[in-house]
Amino acid sequence: MTTPIVNNISSKEFLLESSLPHSIAIGQFFNKFLKSDARALNIITSSVFEAIKLKEEISWFYPDLNINLLPDWETLPFDQISPHPDLTSERLLTLYQMTQRQFDINLLPVSTALHRMPPRAYIEQYSFQFNKGDTVDIGTFKDRLISNGYFHVEKVINPGEYAMRGGIIDLFPMGSIVPYRIDFFDNEIDSIRTFDVDTQRSLYPVSEIKLLPAKECPLDENGITAFRQNYREKFEGDPSKSKIYKSISKGIPFAGMEWYLPLFYDSTSTIFDYLDPGDIVVKLGNLAGSAQSYWGEAESRFRLYAYDSERPILKPEEFLLRSDIFFRTLNAYSELKKKNNELLEGLPDLSVVRSDNSPLLKLKDYLSKQKKRALICAEGLGRRESLSDLLKQSAMEFEIIESWEQFQLGTNQLSLIVSPLHNGFSSNTFVLITETELFPNFIKQSKRSTRDKNFNSEVIVKDLTELNIDDPVVHEHHGVGRYKGLLELDLGEGITEFLELHYANQDKLYVPVSQLHLISRYSGGPMETAPLHKLGSGAWEKAKRKALIQIHDTAADLLNLYSKRSLKVGYSSKINLEDYDRFVDGFPFEETPDQKEAIESVIKDMESTKPMDRLICGDVGFGKTEVALRATFVSVMNGKQVVILVPTTLLAEQHYNNFCDRFASWPIKIDEISRFKTKKEQADSIQKLSLGQVDIIIGTHRLLQTDVKFKDLGLVIIDEEHRFGVRQKEELKSFRTNVDVLTLTATPIPRTLSMAMEGLREFSIIATPPQKRLSIKTFVVDYSKGVIREAILREFNRGGQVYFLHNEVNTIESMREKLIELLPEARIGVAHGQLREQELERVMQDFHQQRINVLLCTTIIETGIDIPTANTIIINRSDKFGLAQLHQLRGRVGRSHHQAYAYLLLDVDKKITSHAKKRLEAIQLLEDLGSGYYLAIHDLEIRGAGELLGDNQSGEIHEIGFNLYIDMLNHAVKQLKSGKSLDLDKPLNVTKDINIHAPTILPHTYCPNVSERLIIYKRLSNASTRDQLNELKEELIDRFGVMPDQTKSLIIFHELRIDVDSYEVLKVDASRSSIEITFSESVDIDPIKIIDLIQTDRRYKMNGPNKIKVSIAIDSIEERVLFVRNILKDLLLNKN
Secondary structure, eight states: OOOOEEEEEETTEEEEEOSSOHHHHHHHHIIIIITTTTOOEEEEESSHHHHHHHHHHHHHHOTTSOEEEOOOOOSOTTOSOOOOHHHHHHHHHHHHHHHHTOOSEEEEEHHHHTBOBOOHHHHHHTOEEEETTOBOOHHHHHHHHHHTTOEEOSSOOSTTEEEEETTEEEEEOTTOSSOEEEEEETTEEEEEEEEOTTTOOEEEEESEEEEOOSOSSOOSHHHHHHHHHHHHHHSOSOGGGOHHHHHHHTTOOOTTGGGGGGGGSSSOBOGGGSSOTTOEEEEESOHHHHHHHHHHHHHHHHHHHTTOSSSOOOOHHHHBOOHHHHHHHHHTSEEEEEEOSSOOBOOOOOOOOTTSSSTTHHHHHHHHHHOSEEEEEESSHHHHHHHHHHHHHTTOOOEEOSOHHHHHHOOOSEEEEEOOOOOOEEOSSEEEEEHHHHOTTOOOOOOOOOOOOOOOOOHHHHHHHTOOTTOEEEETTTEEEEEEEEEEEEOSSSEEEEEEEEOGGGOEEEEEGGGGGGEEEOOSSOGGGOOOOOTTSSHHHHHHHHHHHHHHHHHHHHHHHHHHHHTOOOOOOOOOHHHHHHHHTTOOSOOOHHHHHHHHHHHHHHHSSSOOEEEEEEOTTSSHHHHHHHHHHHHHHTTOEEEEEOSSHHHHHHHHHHHHHHTTTSOOOEEEESTTSOHHHHHHHHHHHHHTOOSEEEESGGGGSTTOOOSSEEEEEEESGGGSOHHHHHHHHGGGTTSEEEEEEOSOOOHHHHHHGGGTSEEEEEOOOOTTSOOEEEEEEEOOHHHHHHHHHHHHHTTOEEEEEOOOGGGHHHHHHHHHHHOTTOOEEEEOTTSOHHHHHHHHHHHHTTSOSEEEEOGGGGGOOOOTTEEEEEETTGGGSOHHHHHHHHTTSOOSSSOEEEEEEEOTTSOOOHHHHHHHHHHHHOOSTTTHHHHHHHHHHHHOSHHHHOGGGHHHHHHHOHHHHHHHHHHHHHHHHTTOOOOTTSOSSOOOEEEOSSOOOOOTTTOOOHHHHHHHHHHHHHOOSHHHHHHHHHHHHHHHOSOOHHHHHHHHHHHHHHHHHTSOEEEEEEOSSEEEEEEOTTOOOOHHHHHHHHHHOTTEEEOSTTEEEEEOOOOOHHHHHHHHHHHHIIIIIOOO
């Protein structure tokens, strides 16, 4: 490896003579000349994209270097949108590390470096460190958080937030990737643990915590005073009429306040205040051009927004450094200039010719002429394996290596490695070749390397989390009423919480929180047409009985289908646990609870002799593919063949790469059939399939044709089944005779509905989102050139790309011309289903490799590939799309840690329908990931549920609500399955009346948030086992601290409820002076036992035919409940 020649031309300038790319040469220079002097290198790049790419490459070539990148706000000048908290957190951490000199190389995009920064003194003064065991007054700690700009919230989710509950403080410090839970014992920090923002459960202990300022614009007393004073000096007019002035005066942040940053300080810093005078700078790209362009953008937007008296704005020179001053100051630093000794040679055409016997012939010829060592870079382990096969096929000797350093020290002529590099080159001593050169038409799939721990979303609870005042709710015994809030009442034995429900004729019903399992959110149609029942009128019982007759027929139909399916016999798979565990280790993330459950169900199905027919429902990007991979592994290890059917060629290519990656280290042959393959290659694959030489085949509906034969098919996986046509679905049925079938779909189906249809088909739902994917900011706006230009430029400024969805092929070209006129700087590609396959493939590949930055397309992208750099989607005429489709399309963006935006455009001249209006309102409301479940429920509310279960049932569903209808259907299926007849008069849930004569609540002081209390009450009511209850108890102590007596009583109450559930008991009344138990009429108790008990213990007596009363004074609730438990055990369990 050649070492770069460095000449000190003058005291201020170094000249680096090297024939290597920037990333290698800069790293070499740093290690050789700067590391020992503890000097830093600051690289100024012309764009954000260039900086990100350089960070990726230098980190790969030199993993031991500490490389910082100062992120951009990712908003346009004067935007009324604030940066995402994660970005602010990253910026503050980078600035802090610059003050502490905790970096080797600093990457600064010029547009970011031009901005004025918070004063260096502010970052240093407001950064603290706390350790376990430190003595800190909890009040002082809270004051420090407030002065640092941290926000008090009920539940910590984002950086810059804190929550207090007694002696526990939850805190998400800026610059940290995880939040912390600090437990104080008096004034000492007793423990510091990280916790999961979704489950709010503690994870692992740490010994210290670093606290950085929470905002670049401080909202402490000094910051507010400075803002008010500077505002009055800068802007004319009455400040009391300005919303932003009033907002900051109250200490409330507003969207886009970062553009007023200079007003929060007496003086600001520039990037140069954070650099050391001894640092060296490198200038890459056309910096002057980029700076000029950014200034031009700021000035033109200033002219656009400068005349709003309610929201006056600063002149660009007040928050940006003038270009001439910036470059003059920059030129004062020692500079490293790079002169190419020999210009980097581009590589000739080295593309693979798959149909040839020696596919890498072009590469082989090139390397034999060059006589240089060569390194081939593969994108992932699976791709490395594929390249390894091609090299062997072309009879080329090579060595697989793990790092760049290994290549430098080695002597082999040809090496193969996994690397993130995008482009190859030839230097004077070696050649580096990437997949871009070998497969010019291959779309490389970017990987997200980590995913944080996911949480188990209790969907059963979520139907109450969105409960608002006046929403219709269903009480199982009293019908549909309106929710009016939580209320505290004292009935003589301490305060208890109730739900207040209003019914017809102003009737009120107070439901104790212990009976929340009887309450569900109404979702049988539009809320405004929900019925309002009259208490005690019998109308509700009539409606339920009518629905139950209908349900009986539906349940019988389901059972009929179920019994037919169970008669079929399939293959029972065997699992080698050692091999399986080894395969599982290749999954780099932790499974979500839902995913784990789905995998276990699939494996259980495959082990049984009944053929599997399971549907996996999960939102976009929630890990369905991993379930398919595990099933494939089990089948292939049993010597069976697996077929994976997908609707589009692009998806086939994506799955092929994923499967190759995961099976890279296993002796398994994977092949793909699609229109990208030549006829000769397809025929070859089909022949190998029939001979059993291919284990896994991935392809489109081409695999359904009659010439495709299998030697021993064991498993069929169908991805996105709803995208296949009717004729193809008929052909799919022929597969279902006695092989295992696994279907994946991203169209969300409500979990309750899936339970009801259990008899018909096995369902698994994955409803757990990956944590670090941010929610997508969604705007519903009228079509306007200004909105489109702003949205696209915001994305361009952060080095990103845009999907522009226009779903009319005949006008797509005129739309393209409009966009070119609006954005001359954009590189626009067009993709739609009528393009030739090769043309479509080329456009998609150009978009993926960022050669084009706007993809004007139809819904062809609905099941596309992941492109993490595309984070803005603009959907034209959005009122024309269904809710699930809008959700699916929106899921194309937001696949990285950047804030994603979705603009749903409406035609100004056309009136939209009321249904479309509701759809757009629903999608805007539910920006969060995993919202597919709610969207399906909203869809039911918008359309009514008739479409789901046939029109004849829609009336009953509307009358009693969808959730209760489904519960009753489940109950009916269970009853009929076990051979019992359905009692039309018997209520679904026989509610046991339990009274322990003590307050059983979560007090305000323990859990102050009403919505949070409601969720916890519902979860407690739904707990059906002691284990579930213990988990909840642990969670409460973990999140809120030691439980007060009322909450301990609440847990004891639910423990007794769970115990009583297994006995035929109707009522338990346990007061301080006596205990009374009412048994059901069908209870099976030995009468001799009761007579013995009454005769031997005078405290016992019969109080009617089915009641036992015990006169006993027990003050302690625990002892009272234990006594009840023992009576029940003695009477009902020990019958002999």
